[in-house]
Amino acid sequence: xxxxxxxxxxxxxxxxxxxxxxxxxxxxxxxxxxxxxxxxxxxxxxxxxxxxxxxxxxxxxxxxxxxxxxxxxxxxxxxxxxxxxxxxxxxxxxxxxxxxxxxxxxxxxxxxxxxxxxxxxxxxxxxxxxxxxxxxxxxxxxxxxxxxxxx
Numbered sequence: 001x002x003x004x005x006x007x008x009x010x011x012x013x014x015x016x017x018x019x020x021x022x023x024x025x026x027x028x029x030x031x032x033x034x035x036x037x038x039x040x041x042x043x044x045x046x047x048x049x050x051x052x053x054x055x056x057x058x059x060x061x062x063x064x065x066x067x068x069x070x071x072x073x074x075x076x077x078x079x080x081x082x083x084x085x086x087x088x089x090x091x092x093x094x095x096x097x098x099x100x101x102x103x104x105x106x107x108x109x110x111x112x113x114x115x116x117x118x119x120x121x122x123x124x125x126x127x128x129x130x131x132x133x134x135x136x137x138x139x140x141x142x143x144x145x146x147x148x149x150x151x
Contacts, residue, residue, distance in 0.1 A: 052133035
């Protein structure tokens with residue numbers, strides 16, 4: 001029925017060898033897909049943080065301009081007092097940013113003439129405001145003329 005030549009033929013691959021090759025290739029392919037997915041998620045998170053940091057920096061520079069012109073935060077029309085939180089007065093910016101973020105500004109006047117300002121940028125899609133996407137903090141002397149602009 002079987003001749004010896006057929007049984008000793010080693011030119012082809014066995015089913016076990018083919019299955020082993022498929023398993024090895026599948027493991028490599030799944031590893032690469034997982035790494036690409038994690039990289040894409042990391043890039044998206046980094047992009048969101050960079051955007052939020054830029055918005056916080058831009059808002060902090062605007063508040064610095066208001067301080068040098070001696071315009072109080074409570075008198076500026078875009079800021080609405082959201083709540084009092086201990087020594088902090090918390091403002092919410094009325095106008096939305098172009099990127100689905102909203103801004104809170106905290107003001108602490110306990111060390112006058114120095115005023116501590118904290119700008120926090122939150123993601124609008126987040127249901128809870130637990131952790132800001134970006135935060136910047138500074139001390140400003142309200143009404144002080146900018147040193148670079150003085151004669």
